[in-house]
Amino acid sequence: MTVKLYIDSIHDALQEEMRRDDGVFVVGEDVGVRGGVFRVTQGLIEEFGEARVIDAPLAESAIVGVAIGAAAYGLKPVAEIQFADFILPAVNQLISEAAKMRYRSNNDWSCPLVVRAPYGGGVHGALYHSQSLEALFHHVPGLKIVMPATAADAKGLLLSAIRDPDPVLYFEHKALYRWIKDEVPEGEYTVPIGKARCVLEGDDITVITYGLMVHHATEAARELEKEGISTELIDLRTVAPLDSEAILAAVRKTGKVLIVHEDNKTGGVGAEVSAIIAEKALFDLDAPISRLCGPDIPAMPFNPPQERFYMLNSEKIAQAMRQLAAF
Amino acid sequence: MTVKLYIDSIHDALQEEMRRDDGVFVVGEDVGVRGGVFRVTQGLIEEFGEARVIDAPLAESAIVGVAIGAAAYGLKPVAEIQFADFILPAVNQLISEAAKMRYRSNNDWSCPLVVRAPYGGGVHGALYHSQSLEALFHHVPGLKIVMPATAADAKGLLLSAIRDPDPVLYFEHKALYRWIKDEVPEGEYTVPIGKARCVLEGDDITVITYGLMVHHATEAARELEKEGISTELIDLRTVAPLDSEAILAAVRKTGKVLIVHEDNKTGGVGAEVSAIIAEKALFDLDAPISRLCGPDIPAMPFNPPQERFYMLNSEKIAQAMRQLAAF
Amino acid sequence: MMNAQSLEVPAMIAKRHDKLGLTDHDVVKMYHFMLKTRGLDDRMWLLNRAGKVPFVVSCKGQEAAQIGAAFALNPVRDYVLPYYRDLGVVLVFGQTAKDVMLSAFAKQEDPNSGGRQMPGHFGSREHHIVTGSSPVSTQIPHAVGIALAARMKGHNLVAYTSFGEGSSNQGDFHEAANFAGVHRLPVVFFCENNKYAISVPLRKELACEHVSDRAVGYGFPGVTVDGNDPLAVYAAMKEAVARALDGQGPSLVEAMMDRMNPHSSDDDDRTYRSKDELEEVKSHDPILSFRDYLLDCGVLTEASEKALREEVTVEINVATTYAEKAPYPHPEQALRYVFAE
Amino acid sequence: MMNAQSLEVPAMIAKRHDKLGLTDHDVVKMYHFMLKTRGLDDRMWLLNRAGKVPFVVSCKGQEAAQIGAAFALNPVRDYVLPYYRDLGVVLVFGQTAKDVMLSAFAKQEDPNSGGRQMPGHFGSREHHIVTGSSPVSTQIPHAVGIALAARMKGHNLVAYTSFGEGSSNQGDFHEAANFAGVHRLPVVFFCENNKYAISVPLRKELACEHVSDRAVGYGFPGVTVDGNDPLAVYAAMKEAVARALDGQGPSLVEAMMDRMNPHSSDDDDRTYRSKDELEEVKSHDPILSFRDYLLDCGVLTEASEKALREEVTVEINVATTYAEKAPYPHPEQALRYVFAE
Ligand SMILES: Cc1ncc(C[n+]2csc(CCOP(=O)(O)OP(=O)(O)O)c2C)c(N)n1
Ligand SMILES: Cc1ncc(C[n+]2csc(CCOP(=O)(O)OP(=O)(O)O)c2C)c(N)n1
């Protein structure tokens, strides 16, 4: 076990996996000499060479499309989209192609692709370097989406994603890169895709969240503990497929649930979480299912007051939790 | 009032609006001499000329992107995407551009664009000529989405969409084109965006749906009527923004709700409808909120048995309604 | 630039395929494949008109180019990412008449997709045919990825991908061609220019003279050849393949041809093509001209040609009967293979 | 092709702008704009280093090309769809130092976005600057749409759009250029080739010799000019504008230049550019060479040049002070203008 920064954990996991399996390669903008604009791939080109650390021309549809071809041939591409916001030009390749290759070929072809993309706000990124993109893809059969909140999960989910036989979107939160550090198991360590993690056990209310918000919610829960409110806190980790069992168990435990995400509210992952609960655990509920999410505006303005207005934080979450507990 | 086919209603509304406002023009693949592959734009090039009925090169991102530019300049483009499935190459233009132009310019620029796209299955369209695309966009602040189920709404919503000062996605179901006909008011007739329609009034259960499924649900409701079960049936018509008031009122009336859509279940529009109900009308419910949707597989196989397996129909809906009523 | 060779009337007609290193046996095989392609295409069209198969997309008029192109490739070594009209190519790569008919009827045994996709959506790992979809041009970056991956694995092969001239206007064509150019990857971009994208004629699709003019923008050669002449296409493709295998990078080969049928079984091209034009197109059927060539140079006789035709017809008959009777997939099987199982 | 004129040493230096129809007053104005662009850019960089503004994207080294290009346009008639580095262009089109500083500080009064967007995301209906975003190349089809709409309305104007050479690899560039070519629309595609896309050098971005080689694939002319020479850029742009207004359709003008700063305030280009290279870049600062030209031909004197610099500095000081003190937008105002109100 070593305590590592979230970003270092991603870097190290990638490096380890590239050492272990020479079918793994990296392709994206500035991933080479520059080591990525966030430095996640730093040093990889020196170790693995230009052939396995490919500075792609500025064209996301090609980055993903070329990676799909390489995956079909049997390699394990880890494509980097510089900012998750810029995955949009590659949506056709992801949804029409990566997601459907196995299905449409009746299991003859497949696409073991990983797409890494830094997402999320609160980093002065303005409208186009702050967005959460998971809701655009969680509806798509054939895609898996993981969103680690800790350095340990960052490693465990990256290894699982690379080894997964199907395409996986790996969204890493920019604000976690150099803020969060925790113990990361050495060597072989995978976290299963599709399994949520219980962060805190509690009896009064359940909070379900993922990504950066796990940390704000944890802080909020610790705050509420002082007020005598105990929280069951679930980190989804994988947002597609959702861990329904874990969700339902956590809801049944307290009967009150708050779903939190940074992404816009309408049609977000929280809607599906809520719908699963309303379908399967309605009579276990003692309060309406509440969602605390980003407002339905383009996420998010550049100027600090409006960026803060958009972003959730531990106080806003604590407030919603108090309300729920009091219901 | 004239009884018209759904497809003719779209055609006629487009023609009327082009006559009324010479800022309205059509751009898309094969919309000219061919009159569109479904013939929605038939005869328009003869009446309005090549300048206003533009056969675009085969490039959806350009079709939408060029239309955005024209809209910014003050025209009213109606872009046609030949099949909704092929809107995917234009996702970046729709989400990064059309949806955000007003917001990002602080109300200085705008994008009064309409994108028409035939969607939906049951027409031997296989994986890429059958999909429902609304769930990909209902999450995006800045986009409106209308999905008419009747010939009258097809007109009323098209006129509203064209006159709307912001971008509107207009999804028209291929299976409705030449199947559905109803009375369409002559001349000026608009249906407000964001308002659902009560198709049937009833007391036992509420069914909320849109698009092709409105007709299958209507048939199912008539079937259930014979069995003594009375249905409140809501046609959403607009899926973004949702008409929460109408949804909540209809749910409160019966306490039992079934949400139906053709699109895949997970993360579909139904999830948001359910989440709204679970948030605002939980204690009015006498049964879990149920969703009957397409299965979470790429929609939909070409071969008839599997296409039928995917598609909902009045029997499958009636079955779910019976279960709900019996709850 | 139009390849001059392909346009001039060959001086000694009998020598053309010799010069290209093709044996008499090779050209008869080419012709056989052209006949089979045409035969299958015609049969599927008929079956559609008879209401027996719901959808067909035709390659009629494009067979010469396809067979010419495919013969320059090596099905054991190379990979193809064909577009929906490339029936000729997948036959050369090993699909059988039965495979094609199983796909037309959307039966469980269809090797492309188990009846999940429309006909024309080819795929077979066994035959090095990478699974394709309907949105045009998405396969082009995949071909680049195949080439990249093969190079990383030390496999010397060519990735062939085809598309219509209309589809060369998609962003994916541009991005993929540029990527391949930068990395000098062994890809052959094969444009089947049939002068229409459904109803949209060339002048509304493109303002350049030739699609091959685009290659310079990616730093590799582009040529335009007569797609009605399988030998001209073969020659250009052979050069492109040689360049690719030699590490010289990609090429763009554009073949000019005509689509003899409507865009698909759902189209009616009389709404946008004149009678004269359609007559004109029929007047230079590439299969007839290749037959004439083979007869002229004595590689085929009237009798052996007829025998070939009959052989093809029998094969197609057998395939059709088999496919028509073959079972559909089970409905619930639709739930399988979203992910690995 | 490199425009020969721009590379040869001008025979009679004092005549070059005369020949282009530019008065002495015009070239001084150009120089003034170049100074203002540079001054604002330097100031914003400093403010960022001082922790006062969170993000800056610099145009240092690209001012000559931008001002040369913008002077060939007519701000009353034409529309611009600039990319993030095109500070020089928006100044010529009417934005002031104050506007720029309000944007850098993300204040409510920022005319581009009310502080919603990062600096470098230009937009102003009043000044015919179409609102831009961060994803590269999306503005290119918009320019085509502006040109199309203007033609439909009978307005004879030019739509100018700029982008980096890296961004010319995006599908949107290709699709938009093709659309404009087919419809012969009055668009000028202006590529600012600074030889890097962030850290990715030309050889990993493109395999063609010049981005302008791509124009032939869209059926319109492309030229490459020396972007360090505002007069060469002006000349090429003037020709493109004349063609556009004359109904002859689009042009692609590529200007070669160097990015003198890192990609943005978040970048450190020492990780991918050698010291020698950075020195070399500094040695041909386009502002210094244009100053020398103006001094040489007597249009400016040392004194008048100094006065211009001081004027610019004062303007920037005033703008900075104003912007720094100006209020931020109200938090809840973030909810407004998702849709029309
Ligand atoms: C992205 C996308 N847009 C639209 C279509 C519908 N479509 C199918 S084929 C076609 C025309 C293709 O023309 P071309 O590339 O010239 O090939 P051809 O059919 O002429 O061989 C169109 C518009 C599609 N399949 N994919
Ligand atoms: C679609 C998209 N992908 C990635 C980025 C991140 N990014 C911003 S600028 C840039 C490089 C642009 O290079 P170039 O087009 O040459 O312009 P330059 O910055 O050199 O002037 C990149 C990769 C982006 N803004 N948009």
Ligand SMILES: [Mg+2]
């Ligand atoms: Mg074609």
Ligand SMILES: [Mg+2]
């Ligand atoms: Mg550059």
